[in-house]
Amino acid sequence: MTSCVSMAAAGGYVSVAALSSHILRIRIGPAPLKPRSSWAVVMEDRPQVAVAVSETPQEMMLATDGLRVTVRRQDLHLTIARADGAPVLEDALPGAEFPPGGGTALTKRLQADTRLYGLGQRMGFLDKRGETVTMWATDDPLHHPGRDALYQAIPFVLALQPGGAYGIFLDSPAFTQFDLGKTQSDRLRIQTAESELDYYVIVADSPKGVLNGYSELTGRTPLPPRWSLGYQQCRWSYYPEERVREVAREFRSRQIPCDVIYLDIDHMDGYRVFTWDQGRFPDPAQLVADLRAQGFRVVTIVDPGVKADPAYSVFQEGLAGRHFMTTPDGEVYIGKVWPGPAAFPDFLQESTRRWWGRQHAQLLHLGVAGIWNDMNEPANFTDASVTGQFKGTVPGTLLQGEAECKQPHALVHNLYGLAMASATTAALQELRPKERPFLVTRSGYAGIQRYAAVWMGDNHSWWEHLLQAVPMCLGMGLSGVPFVGTDCGGFSGDATAELLVRWTQLGAFTPFFRNHSAAGTRSQEPWAFGPETEALVADAIRLRYRFLPYLYTLFAEARRTGLPVMRPLLLEYPDDERTHNLSDQFLLGEDLLVAPVYQPGAVTRMVYLPRGEWVDYWTGALYPGGQYTVADAPLHRIPLFVRQGAILPLGPVVQHTGEPAKSLTFDIFGSGAGHVYEDDGASMDYLAGDWSITRVTSRVEAGRTLVTVQPPEGKYRPVRSEVLLRLRNHRAPAAVTADGHPLSWRLEGNDLVVAVAVLDGTEQLLVEISGR
Ligand code: MIG
Numbered sequence: 001m002t003s004c005v006s007m008a009a010a011g012g013y014v015s016v017a018a019l020s021s022h023i024l025r026i027r028i029g030p031a032p033l034k035p036r037s038s039w040a041v042v043m044e045d046r047p048q049v050a051v052a053v054s055e056t057p058q059e060m061m062l063a064t065d066g067l068r069v070t071v072r073r074q075d076l077h078l079t080i081a082r083a084d085g086a087p088v089l090e091d092a093l094p095g096a097e098f099p100p101g102g103g104t105a106l107t108k109r110l111q112a113d114t115r116l117y118g119l120g121q122r123m124g125f126l127d128k129r130g131e132t133v134t135m136w137a138t139d140d141p142l143h144h145p146g147r148d149a150l151y152q153a154i155p156f157v158l159a160l161q162p163g164g165a166y167g168i169f170l171d172s173p174a175f176t177q178f179d180l181g182k183t184q185s186d187r188l189r190i191q192t193a194e195s196e197l198d199y200y201v202i203v204a205d206s207p208k209g210v211l212n213g214y215s216e217l218t219g220r221t222p223l224p225p226r227w228s229l230g231y232q233q234c235r236w237s238y239y240p241e242e243r244v245r246e247v248a249r250e251f252r253s254r255q256i257p258c259d260v261i262y263l264d265i266d267h268m269d270g271y272r273v274f275t276w277d278q279g280r281f282p283d284p285a286q287l288v289a290d291l292r293a294q295g296f297r298v299v300t301i302v303d304p305g306v307k308a309d310p311a312y313s314v315f316q317e318g319l320a321g322r323h324f325m326t327t328p329d330g331e332v333y334i335g336k337v338w339p340g341p342a343a344f345p346d347f348l349q350e351s352t353r354r355w356w357g358r359q360h361a362q363l364l365h366l367g368v369a370g371i372w373n374d375m376n377e378p379a380n381f382t383d384a385s386v387t388g389q390f391k392g393t394v395p396g397t398l399l400q401g402e403a404e405c406k407q408p409h410a411l412v413h414n415l416y417g418l419a420m421a422s423a424t425t426a427a428l429q430e431l432r433p434k435e436r437p438f439l440v441t442r443s444g445y446a447g448i449q450r451y452a453a454v455w456m457g458d459n460h461s462w463w464e465h466l467l468q469a470v471p472m473c474l475g476m477g478l479s480g481v482p483f484v485g486t487d488c489g490g491f492s493g494d495a496t497a498e499l500l501v502r503w504t505q506l507g508a509f510t511p512f513f514r515n516h517s518a519a520g521t522r523s524q525e526p527w528a529f530g531p532e533t534e535a536l537v538a539d540a541i542r543l544r545y546r547f548l549p550y551l552y553t554l555f556a557e558a559r560r561t562g563l564p565v566m567r568p569l570l571l572e573y574p575d576d577e578r579t580h581n582l583s584d585q586f587l588l589g590e591d592l593l594v595a596p597v598y599q600p601g602a603v604t605r606m607v608y609l610p611r612g613e614w615v616d617y618w619t620g621a622l623y624p625g626g627q628y629t630v631a632d633a634p635l636h637r638i639p640l641f642v643r644q645g646a647i648l649p650l651g652p653v654v655q656h657t658g659e660p661a662k663s664l665t666f667d668i669f670g671s672g673a674g675h676v677y678e679d680d681g682a683s684m685d686y687l688a689g690d691w692s693i694t695r696v697t698s699r700v701e702a703g704r705t706l707v708t709v710q711p712p713e714g715k716y717r718p719v720r721s722e723v724l725l726r727l728r729n730h731r732a733p734a735a736v737t738a739d740g741h742p743l744s745w746r747l748e749g750n751d752l753v754v755a756v757a758v759l760d761g762t763e764q765l766l767v768e769i770s771g772r
Contacts, residue, residue: 005053005062006033011076011094018049021066022203023213028076028096028104029196036198038171039415039422040446042219067203071095080166080201088166088203092187096197105191106199108168114161115580116180116188117207117570118478120154121456123147125583126471126478126568128157128180135176137414137443139379139392141458141492143465151377151443151457153414154479157188158210160574167202167210169217173414173445175389194411207478207571208563215480215562219450223559224483225436226681227297227657228370228453229551230259231541233525234487234516237266240280241287247525248291252655256526256538257545259656261291262372262516263300271339272307274314274359288367295656297369299438302360304376304420305342308334314359318343323352325398325409333398335380344378344394347419348401348412356420357427364431370438371424373452376417377443417443421451434683440512446480453483453512461490461521466503467598471583473510477564482555484566485512494522497529498600498635501536505638506596508544509588511551511565536636542653547588549649549664549676554589556677556691565589573610576626582608591646591674592617595631595639605639607631613644615669620729620750642667642728647674647696657681662721666696668707669728673697679716692716694759698727705730709756709765720758725767727752734771743767 006015013033017025023043027033052063062069063083070079076095080088093107110116116129123145124131135153143150155176156169170176172192179189190199202213233251238244244261251258267284269275276284288298306315306324318324324332324343334341345352360371380394390396396410421441428437441452448454456472459465469486476484488507489495495503495517504526507513517524526537544551554565563571567587569579585595585607593614595607609625616623616631617640623629631639642648648667654660666674679691692714699706707725730752736743738756745754752769759765 005060007060007071007073008032009073009076011074012096012098014071014076014095016062016069016071016078018051018062018064018067019043019200019217020049020213021064023217024067024069024080024201025198026078026201027196027198028106030098033196038198039173039418040169040171040218041200042447042450043217080203082203086163088164089201098195102195103191103193104195104197105189106197107187107189110181110186110188111161112186114159115570116157116159118154118156118158118167118475119178120156120476120479121150121152121472122475123150123468124471125581126474126570127581130181130185132177132179132182135178135414136389137377137393137417137445139375139377139457143457143459143468145464151417152448152454152476152481154444154446154448154481155190156214156446156479158207158214158478160207160570160580164203164205165207165210165574166204167214168199169202169214169446170197170199171446172198174411175413206574211478211480211562211564211571215449218447218480220559220562221449221482221555223436223555223679223686224453225438226548226552227259228438229511229513229548229555230657231257231544232260232262232299232514233258234262234514235264235523235525236517236519237264238262239266239277241282241284244287245290248294248296250525250527252294254527254534254538255655256534257541257653257655258296260297260299260369260514262514263298265301265303265338267300270307271303272309272312272314273302273305274362285366292367295658298367299370299372299440300363300368301372301374302424303338303374304344304378304416305335305337305339306345307339308341308343309339315343317355318345321351321355323349323355325394325400327395328397328399333394335382335394337375337379337381344380345420346400347423348415350402353419353423353426356423357430360424360427361431364428370440371428373417373420373424373439373441376420376441378416414445417441418445418448418451421448425451436682436684444481449481449483453485454481455512455514456484456486458491458518459487461493461495461499461517461524463499463598463600465490466499466506466596467584469503469506469510470586470596473566474564474568474583474586477566478568478571480562482558482564482566483511485510485514487514487516489515489517489524491516492518492521495524496600497533500524500529501533501540501635502597502638504537504540506594508540508638509547509566509592509594511555513544539636540638545653546650548657548661549651549678550589550592552681553649553675553677557589569608569610576610578608579610591643591648593641593643595641597633597638603632603634604630605633607639607641609641613670614641615644615728616640617642622729642669644670645672647672647698649674649676660719662719663724664720664722665724665726666709667726667728668696668698671698671700678718686716689714690716692718704768704770707767707769709759709767711759711762711764717760723756723758725754725756727754727769730769732771733769736767736769738765738767
């Protein structure tokens with residue numbers, strides 16, 4: 001049996017395949033469809049999906065357990081409905097248009113209430129309906145509000161409408177535009193420069209369901225090394241090595257937690273990738289080892305441009321191995337980036353990916369812990385004569401790909417960062433098979449989440465960009481990429497003390513948490529603005545470390561489900577219209593509502609609390625949901641609310657993640673449930689079952705509270721000295737017992753803290769707290 005139907009008609013050639021009961025692949029082209037490989041899609045065509053195919057002279061139909069697809073023979077017009085007949089998505093025009101100038105387009109009808117999200121890295125608010133957006137990886141150093149294409153190009157749109165949700169992923173790495181109801185308010189039009197359409201439709205009951213399907217299709221983020229969830233310090237650039245050592249010393253002597261220090265481009269010899277400036281860094285191995293002894297990891301930048309210097313071995317090897325992109329005449333193309341004249345590896349060639357990957361051996365040999373890929377759109381300092389889409393990048397006519405199937409760069413542009421990331425991550429895995437790789441990238445395409453964390457590039461030290469950080473990161477999450485963050489404090493321009501405090505408070509709750517700033521701007525290390533600011537910034541960083549067990553548990557969930565760590569409220573409350581374009585607050589997982597302050601001088605801010613009850617994390621005050629409230633936000637506090645019913649796993653403040661975190665606290669908010677996921681945080685052993693999940697439930701009854709700690713599931717057992725239950729808003733109890741034996745307790749502010757036994761057996765622990 002086949003899960004696919006195909007046919008030719010006046011409108012061209014079409015094939016419709018069911019990858020699962022709710023995921024369809026649709027291809028339409030002007031010529032017979034040839035097999036086509038994808039860089040984004042990892043989901044196998046599953047022939048076992050049950051489909052029923054039928055035909056009439058007018059139509060061809062394909063039905064799965066969940067969907068019914070009808071294709072009109074006359075013009076390939078396509079309709080998708082649920083199994084019960086409820087319409088989901090319908091073409092507004094023939095199934096595909098082939099404009100005379102080249103390219104292909106599809107046009108779908110939009111229902112009046114449909115909201116449109118995702119679409120990769122974008123300026124502006126969450127709902128993109130009414131806009132036109134472009135997919136074209138671009139190094140844009142000025143993210144003004146009207147900017148369209150930025151570094152990440154992810155041609156995926158997530159639609160929320162009454163009664164359900166769907167996603168459309170057009171698998172095209174060429175120049176692509178989505179008209180999201182701008183030209184005609186009831187039409188979604190997608191146009192690519194490619195000559196055929198290859199797109200996927202994912203249908204679900206909710207946005208979560210769509211993300212589930214989309215991430216099954218394009219892959220999920222493996223668990224990152226735990227250290228990469230710690231605080232990270234960057235600057236363009238820290239050099240010479242004494243400066244790096246000084247930064248490290250400051251963190252430790254001031255007791256400000258930090259896990260990573262970055263080396264930006266000035267560590268290299270004349271910006272030659274994979275080299276070191278001997279004067280500035282005479283002994284990188286020793287430097288890295290000394291920092292490691294203090295608990296720091298070092299991440300170095302690797303740009304794709306290879307200096308066109310005949311005496312430079314990487315350039316020589318690249319030429320000899322035919323690794324660089326060439327003009328149609330076969331000449332190696334020389335552009336211009338930091339090292340001056342430079343050649344660009346063609347990562348669409350497998351031999352090039354392996355060659356490039358091998359270069360990393362030198363860095364890893366020196367002890368470098370992770371890699372930072374920049375300039376991989378690829379950026380190119382073009383002159384004023386280049387305008388339009390090729391401004392700032394390489395010419396579209398360059399040839400890329402394996403010898404037998406070269407393609408013009410124009411058609412594969414958006415793959416550059418993804419293919420470079422795939423080469424890098426594969427190399428890290430191969431060179432250090434026992435360790436989880438860490439890569440952070442600027443550019444990417446659909447599927448980038450499988451290889452790298454993504455930071456949002458060159459923002460400014462502007463309050464407007466602090467605010468913009470929220471929907472930008474959320475939009476990436478709605479595009480399948482959970483491991484995201486922004487340059488805290490802002491990259492270009494000068495931070496102020498207050499901006500740094502507020503941005504660090506936000507950054508503490510973004511998955512990737514790095515402070516970075518541009519050359520020539522004011523320093524913005526935590527201590528750069530004096531002791532008062534330092535204390536506030538340090539507190540925000542410490543709070544991050546307290547929340548690490550919760551954050552890590554969310555990464556484990558992201559790996560299983562594809563759901564983002566940092567979530568817009570609409571993901572959890574899609575039927576609450578007030579969440580639909582709520583772009584200045586977010587949820588970390590399901591339980592923690594984060595409302596950053598993004599205005600100078602503000603000491604309160606409006607927060608929307610969705611249905612249920614919410615507890616002010618700082619005061620313990622309980623608020624009914626389904627309403628706006630004005631939260632207190634003095635400079636030392638970022639408004640945080642916890643869902644009543646949550647149980648959050650929290651850790652101790654450590655100076656870096658390598659310090660043993662032997663104590664685990666379950667913060668208990670009323671009757672509810674929670675869990676913690678744990679593993680060694682570093683190796684691949686979790687893939688072989690070396691992990692654990694500990695579940696806790698609580699029940700508040702008249703006169704007593706019962707808390708159950710389940711024995712851990714899974715093989716992994718952390719080194720642990722204490723487990724604490726913290727019952728928020730609890731008075732002194734009459735008695736606390738575990739299976740009849742008294743337990744010691746103490747009051748801390750409004751909270752009752754109970755120390756319980758560390759569980760490693762198979763028995764559950766039942767704690768009874770009597771008297772409220
Ligand atoms: O053209 O390596 O986004 O983070 O510090 C600027 C220097 C090149 C851009 C990156 C930024 C980095 C900077 N790079």
